Amino acid sequence: MPEFWEQHFRKKQEMWGREPARSALLARDLFLKQGVKSVLVPGFGYGRNARVFTAAGMHVTGIEISATAIQLAREHFGTDLDVFHGSVTDMPFDDRKYDAVYCHALIHLLDARERTDLIRNCFAQLRTDGLMIFTAVTRQPPGYGHGDRVGPHRYERHRGARIFYYDPAAVQAEFGACGLVDIRKVQEDQLMFLIQCRKP
DSSP: OHHHHHHHHHHHSSTTOSSOOHHHHHHHHHHHHTTOOEEEEESOTTSTTHHHHHHTTOEEEEEESOHHHHHHHHHHHTTOOEEEESOGGGOOSSOOOEEEEEEOSOGGGSOHHHHHHHHHHHHHTEEEEEEEEEEEEBSOTTTTTOSEEEETTEEEEETTEEEEOBOHHHHHHHHGGGTEEEEEEEESSSEEEEEEEEOO
């Protein structure tokens, strides 16, 4: 997986453009209502979604597997950038507690054990009453069922990218023990679940 993303960022640079994901805007609004000051962003990329939070006065700490993506982010953020270089599978990178976690379009790229670990590790780094927002692809066309089947509801459409597709039951199974409070759909480049958890 590290080589996959490093190659993609080297070749395609800012491959998703500079506009934030819709889910980042929704998360920002939720975070503002809760008075969030610090956000952990696993899968930071080149920071297109993080800018939404920093512009709203929140401090962002990222985790990113691609050195090239981090360098691209530095071109926009300068030295005011707090990003750990490494895989989310190696969390935690610090012992801080955050007001919120925002993780977009990442969890479905992991296998079952890695998904469980990511959810639990993110939840563990939330402060009491903290919010956690994940997005994950749904079992809806056009993506679902295409490519080589590599496991239950998991397909490899592009070499190196094995995608697990969620339905509400799968969301409940994986997030239910971590304060799941809401599941809704959001249209990004494909239909995704926006998953909201709160730490009691």
